[in-house]
Amino acid sequence: MTDLASIRNFSIIAHIDHGKSTLADRLIQFTGGLSEREMSAQVLDNMDIERERGITIKAQTVRLKYRAKDGKDYELNLMDTPGHVDFAYEVSRSLAACEGALLVVDAAQGVEAQTLANVYQSIEHDHEIVPVINKIDLPAAEPEKVKHEIEEVIGLNASNAVLTSAKSGIGIEDVLEAVVTRIPPPKGDANAPLKAMLVDSWYDPYLGVVILVRVVEGTIRKGQQVKFMAGGTEHLIDRVGCFTPKIEQLSELTAGEIGFITAQIKEVAQARVGDTITTVKGGAAEALPGFKEVQPVVFCGLFPVDAADFEKLRESIGKLRLNDASFSFEMESSAALGFGFRCGFLGLLHLEIIQERLTREYDLDLITTAPSVVYRIQLRASRTDDAREIYLHNPADYPDPSRIEQIDEPWIKATIYTPDEYLGSILKLCQDRRGIQTGLTYVGGRAQVSYELPLNEVVFDFYDRLKSISRGYASFDYEQIGLREGDLVKMGILVNNEPVDALSMIVHRSVAETRGRHMCERLKDLIPRHLFKIPIQAAIGGKVVARETISAMRKDVTAKCYGGDITRKKKLLEKQKKGKARMREYGNVSIPQEAFIAALRMGEE
Template sequence: MSTELTRNFSIIAHIDHGKTTLSDRLLEHTKTVSQREQQDQHLDAMDLERERGITIKSHPVTMEYTAKDGVTYQLNLLDTPGHVDFSYEVSRSLAACEGALLIVDAAQGVEAQTMANLHLAHEQDLAIIPVINKIDLPSCDLPKVNKQLEDIICIPAEEAIPASAKNGIGIEDILEAVVERVPAPVEDADGLLRASVFDSVYDNFRGVVSYVRVVSGSMKRGTRIKLFHTTKTYEIKEVGVFTPGMSKRDELKAGDVGYVIANMKSADEVKIGDTITDNTHPCPKPLDGFKEIQPMVFSGIYPVESSDFEALKLAMGKLQINDAAFTWQSESSVALGFGFRCGFLGLLHMEIIQERLRREFNMDIISTYPSVIYEVTKTNGEELLIDNPCMLPESQEVQEIREPIVRVYIMIPSDYIGEIMKLVMEKRGEMEHTETIDETRVMLTCTLPLSEILIDFNDKLKSMTRGYGSMDYEHAGYKPGKLVKMEILIASEPVDAFASIVHQDKAAPYGRQLCKKLKEVIPQQLFVVALQAAIGGKIIARESISAMRKNVTAKCYGGDISRKRKLLEKQKKGKAKMKAIGKVNIPQDAFIKVLKND
């Protein structure tokens, strides 16, 4: 189909505003999916996506729609992940489009992620079509949402399309708006092949399947192609489109969105955002916007049973084939045995990988406390990147430690502004500015260390605002801080699994909390065991596990007191000797209990 009759668009929305339901209705209305094949969340392929109601992988689909003017158009929908961890993938998918449907919940209004995704769409100069979804809800407030669209997003309210994806209201109007308002793709005059890769998956039988948007030129079976950033060349084996299953085509032309199968063996051979061009007549420069995806959060993953190490290694290799953003390397810990140091895009990405290891590969795993990458300048001028606290040099060798900072956008009802500001200050954050959205809600912009929002920030935000608060964040560089390495000593022996890099002011309370937890889970020994939190040579917290005591005086009934004292003195000497030579064997389940609580 000609480029004038092609429309490429995406759907952007906050979580639970009805993005996936709307894509289901569009597939149904354009008869892309027959009634027999129709199911809810059609474009979500993983069980995890269906259960959690979130989109983890991008799913493009090509639809044919006959408009009211009688002309048949080819509509390419690029369904995108909604979570902040996958924002680079969202930006690449948006770069492959000319327009976007911006969905706003008629009851909840504009949320933090709506704004974040809208900024990404504006950066790509997309035509925005606002859709007010869920107008059938009793709690819907159309005048309020229309006012928010005008005040916050600066879009005239009359441009918004009222709809209900669940009941199929307004679907025809949305499709007509896509045809009218989304511009047709524009091809470069030189006609050289340029195709942008916005996602890739691994097929066990055919290798890597790259999802592409052809910007100019055309590609077909037998074409020799080159990737700009890896400089490798391949021969195309098959091209096609998604309807929504993979459907083979003779060629993909400018403006088309589809897939390419070349002889690629692993997902890291093709990078998201890379440019595909013809090997014989390459285009002079790649398309804009490519960057290497860097992991932001690191955690150690160990098998609970050490005999499962090889099986876990195999499982991780298979997962990485499908998810190039997930990185891992072998490491060993005195306490936990052999395992892996893994890098993730964020906390949700980490949760998903761990859940997939448990479900898809039946692995019983334990993960260590998540950490971030720190930039360290040593006194001799050497620069280091540290993702594992055990690798941090001694304090006398460290000149400065810089931690990653994020800019957080928090949308909350104005009643809770005091509590949330207090939470931000507790997490070592700084307020940049506050913005009033309407008479009931405000948006706070603040900067926080990434390590502070990793664990419980979002949970606390939700519970403090009764579920009405929402947040989104973006990375804002590195900042020096008073950071120290805290070690946990058990019977004067450091345990690497519990080592962490913490802020100096928070080290003592965190150390006390960890020592208390350990006191509950480590069994009693025949001597007193000291649990200590230490920074360098300084002890900042301590708990003691009292010794198991045998009643050596039980056989003395009556008689002289000196006999009892003699037996107790003998026991005391024995315990002192035991303390000097005794070792504490920490059971595996003690680690599991403490680290899982974290």
């Protein structure tokens, strides 16, 4: 049993690409967790997509043994948490499992939006925060300026910040010493009834679901019968251990320690992040605070480009779901796109990652419909139905407008950091997206803007537009602030008077006409010409708000008439005209798959 005084549990918090995973690599190497031969870059990032993009998607943990300068041996439990806003709940549980945090800030870029969001979460958990200024060997590094920024923006004393370069290994020992001396040891009674927090879980094809736990009170051993308090299920523990980062089996985990357990669980959905684990006999009476169900925020349809791939897509989504319980799906069919799935995601990055993993790992070509958010609709009573409240996440299920009392849409509070010269364009972008400015402050040469925005306007392409306006320098972070009433309407797209359900969307009345015109213009360029005129219309209910017409291809029916009477030519042209009118009535417009993909991908200009 390890002495509590020699345990340190800490996480690393930072903005994307500030060197968090590289610092974790150096700490593992310095303490001898892996030999030189076993080492690889971003050793805690398991997925190719994590390594390529330089982001952490799943929280990882590693136990390090360190002999400090005071001659004592310490057990350091390091949590490498995701930095992106979509995974904010996972981050909050990882932080709840620690007593302190290393705040990593890039010496050249300074404090960014996501750094702030995670630091405030860490402060809420009453953590001891150690500022670490990374990349000090870069030519553009300004450590003194960054120290001043940390003090000014976050309000932390940065005079004793640790200066490091994780890439070249400068100052790594100073970081470890700061962890040992400045982060407090955990509290807990090893003999009390068991209370362990489920920090994260993932699926392993050999072990089943592997559960990452932080033991708060009591001891967890192999062979114990345990109960998940929020899930209400019971399981028998068959393996207890920790990552060093290799798997190391242990006989028990006691209060204050972080490790993993397996219990022959087949689905990640049973092991919910934030749940409390206790023993079936003589267990804890109350669960640990802070558990909440993770709800999808953004929805979109995923359809295979080749209809024959539907079964393969169903299988692939099922396998991904084994590893990611925060992603939900249900089957849907579309007249234009065939069979597919309506999927729910935690945010736009989550959507992108799932889509990319399906394309890469399962070799699927997919069409993604325009992303939408969840709307709350209050319906009036009708002769056949009572007044009720429904939640809508597919524009195709939009109810009869005459029955709608009110529509509420989700809003977010966004924090944007930007260099001064791009501020004007960013304010205009937020204004165009129905934003309400709530704050503007300056930190050094950068502006911090706070806006309240409808999530509907952000899911389209807000992030891409922000990055292109600011040449990649602006950073963006958001949190949800609830639902508000909005003047929202369903805009349908009709091609040759036939509605195309895959292109319908819910928009604010003020931008419906502009967005409809964009979509019609784009489809005019994408749909090939037929032998008859094709009208493309954007309509709200029965009212058409935008229209484009694809002109007919003309077959030269008079080619065989050379010379002779003009009436012969007129007769042939008249016959062609009647045929075209009949064809427009009965003819089908075939919209090629590429046209759908291009129209949906571009979202809006």
